[in-house]
Amino acid sequence: MADARPPRTKPYADIPGTIVFDAEQARKGYHLNQFCMSLMQAPNRERFKADERAYLDEWPLTEDQKQAVLERDLNRCMQLGGNIYFLAKIGATDGLSFQYMAASMTGMTQEDYAAMMAAGGRSPEGNRFTGERG
Amino acid sequence: MADARPPRTKPYADIPGTIVFDAEQARKGYHLNQFCMSLMQAPNRERFKADERAYLDEWPLTEDQKQAVLERDLNRCMQLGGNIYFLAKIGATDGLSFQYMAASMTGMTQEDYAAMMAAGGRSPEGNRFTGERG
Amino acid sequence: MARITAGLAVSHIPAVGAAWDLGKTQEPYWKPVFEGFEWSKRWMAANTPDVIVLVYNDHANAFSLELIPTFALGMAERFEPCDEGWGPRPVPAVHGHPQLAAHLAESLILDEFDLTLANELQVDHGLTVPLTLLFGGPAAWPCRVIPLAVSVVQYPPPTGLRCSKLGAAIRRAVEAYDEDLTVQVWGTGGMSHQLQGPRAGLINTPFDTAFLDRLSTDPEALARTPHIEYLREAGSEGIELVMWHVMRGALSAEAREVRRFYHVPASNTALGHIIFEEPDGGSEGRDTQEGSPR
Amino acid sequence: MARITAGLAVSHIPAVGAAWDLGKTQEPYWKPVFEGFEWSKRWMAANTPDVIVLVYNDHANAFSLELIPTFALGMAERFEPCDEGWGPRPVPAVHGHPQLAAHLAESLILDEFDLTLANELQVDHGLTVPLTLLFGGPAAWPCRVIPLAVSVVQYPPPTGLRCSKLGAAIRRAVEAYDEDLTVQVWGTGGMSHQLQGPRAGLINTPFDTAFLDRLSTDPEALARTPHIEYLREAGSEGIELVMWHVMRGALSAEAREVRRFYHVPASNTALGHIIFEEPDGGSEGRDTQEGSPR
Numbered sequence A, B: 001m002a003d004a005r006p007p008r009t010k011p012y013a014d015i016p017g018t019i020v021f022d023a024e025q026a027r028k029g030y031h032l033n034q035f036c037m038s039l040m041q042a043p044n045r046e047r048f049k050a051d052e053r054a055y056l057d058e059w060p061l062t063e064d065q066k067q068a069v070l071e072r073d074l075n076r077c078m079q080l081g082g083n084i085y086f087l088a089k090i091g092a093t094d095g096l097s098f099q100y101m102a103a104s105m106t107g108m109t110q111e112d113y114a115a116m117m118a119a120g121g122r123s124p125e126g127n128r129f130t131g132e133r134g
Numbered sequence C, D: 001m002a003r004i005t006a007g008l009a010v011s012h013i014p015a016v017g018a019a020w021d022l023g024k025t026q027e028p029y030w031k032p033v034f035e036g037f038e039w040s041k042r043w044m045a046a047n048t049p050d051v052i053v054l055v056y057n058d059h060a061n062a063f064s065l066e067l068i069p070t071f072a073l074g075m076a077e078r079f080e081p082c083d084e085g086w087g088p089r090p091v092p093a094v095h096g097h098p099q100l101a102a103h104l105a106e107s108l109i110l111d112e113f114d115l116t117l118a119n120e121l122q123v124d125h126g127l128t129v130p131l132t133l134l135f136g137g138p139a140a141w142p143c144r145v146i147p148l149a150v151s152v153v154q155y156p157p158p159t160g161l162r163c164s165k166l167g168a169a170i171r172r173a174v175e176a177y178d179e180d181l182t183v184q185v186w187g188t189g190g191m192s193h194q195l196q197g198p199r200a201g202l203i204n205t206p207f208d209t210a211f212l213d214r215l216s217t218d219p220e221a222l223a224r225t226p227h228i229e230y231l232r233e234a235g236s237e238g239i240e241l242v243m244w245h246v247m248r249g250a251l252s253a254e255a256r257e258v259r260r261f262y263h264v265p266a267s268n269t270a271l272g273h274i275i276f277e278e279p280d281g282g283s284e285g286r287d288t289q290e291g292s293p294r
């Protein structure tokens, strides 16, 4: 019933390359994020590493969410309701730095991403509105 | 350091026979109330019933608090920071009705208390201010 | 657009729930209580909304002292009844309305209410006893319910005025929701009662009566009642009455009282109940059968 | 009576905490960051208050999505650092001030702020990194700290204006506390950064600079900045800047900026820092040694 309603217009929908973690996303991603939170405990990390699929199957996630986790596709995880602070627990489990994860979402190599940050970061110019770079 | 400060005057200090569960009481009674909350779980109720003193000793309560619980002195428990909704879990563990507990705090028999309630309850007349009945 | 069609308030006495659950409604002690809700149950059947925003408080069941939210909004799809120490009440699970709840959360936070969002929440007698009194014992509750838990166990609860403002903000949020839903707001708890100490058993019928009268005719001034007056006059647990102001604050100036019921004794508490209808909202889709409420 | 003597704001970048913990402060990448706090550390040593009300946010460490409080006030005697997945930071536990916290809780709730009271709370880098930057690595933190956790992970956070009003209410509450205590309010988080998606790495120095300028000279208007502007200009995580308004709102109109520091790069974030002193408060008990801050 409730889901038949068309999505509301969000004022932040036109920010490029950005998914705002609002109540709608939080609802979609509730179990995905709680799964990530479970990785704060060492025994859970071990079980996840031993058999990722089996551990994921213990959670009421959609198949798309499970695939996105298995593929470490953080952008897809966020589309499906994940939040970056929660998703970062997967990277921590993998022993990866946050910079690696950040780079992976931008499609840059970690080296290029690090160089961009060292040079002052990504400019807001051309990055404020979807399509402003034509 | 913080405890050297004299207690603030509370506007509700002059209500007879009443302890308002404010932040100061909540701080005093934090572990006492959390102990009560633990009795929501059946295994904890069993352990408490098997050896009350031993179970109480697992909690960072003052000796006064432990004695008040052992004696089922609910008024004293409240003076020491207990809140009635939490303390009621002790009565539930004992298999007692809430009416029994309420009567026990008033010093009335359960029969007399029940009769008072059936007759319309305790009147506010003479029960608004400490000492108003002279 | 969604709209608020009615509001009601009702005490949420646990013994009343137990009396229902144990089939004691015809016993002399309980009979007048349940008879007092016969009219209201017919009214509810004829005016069942799509969603109830149900304002209640938890009684050391879902919330311990670890984290005490002043206002916690239930965001989930489903809320199970708590085990309060004697097993969960044998009543249906409560189905929420996550999409309206998400809208309320966003609106209310941007409207300067500092909500706590509860994505997991078990509900105690504070929420389920009112449902029993108004709906009886159906296999499933006939509408969605969004729980709104108010902190009243630890002093201070939010002020009556704050509660009334929250009600008004809920109304604004509901009216901005772009789906055609009917919504009721319920306030629960009270009336006069004290469950603790040598003064336990306090009942103040004149206070309760005046509260009901003024809730009907003078709600803005009534919402300014200071906490000390509830504590002194209505007993330490009578302060639950602040939750009724959320309901009243959600109604328009045109809402009118259509039902009132007051009964003593009910366990340790004075049982109070009142229904307000909005002039437009309540009339749509009303059952017009003989004998049913206007 | 208690009084607010100063306020400061500082980003709470986790990598800065890690750099300190791993002894990397002299490495070329981190040296300018820690040098930027040398003046501030001397100022802090000379102006250590009795209590800091430290406004920060948790990052999916102490709070999951189960219960999301907009404002959670730390009531406890002691707050341990969280294990954020790599073991807890090797820093001292934080000692609270339960009595002042209780007073703040009562005052703020009666003043219509819908707090969540946290009697158990572990604190993450959002709270501990600012302490490291301002105090270095002592065996025990030199003053009490009352954590005030703000919801900024799920949209919407409280508005900047609401945060500013909360700061003003904290000031009123502190000034009504009848013990002679000096209190600072710290705002943390920000400045521009985005940690997610193809736009990760966004840094907007002109926005940050203007924010620092206006925080100093035009804070009331700045507090009205809508959320969309933070999201678009300062990145999705830049919205943490709303927490700085709590600090600024707690200061008087006479407070003046005494220190500012801004540095890029620091991990994925623009590091910003500013200190305001109250004209009267800050001067008492000040160390007047040569070389120490005015």
Ligand SMILES: [Fe+3]
Residues within 6 Å of the ligand: C012, C057, C059, C126, C189, C190, C240
């Ligand atoms: Fe209640």
Ligand SMILES: [Fe+3]
Residues within 6 Å of the ligand: D012, D057, D059, D126, D189, D190, D240
């Ligand atoms: Fe942060």
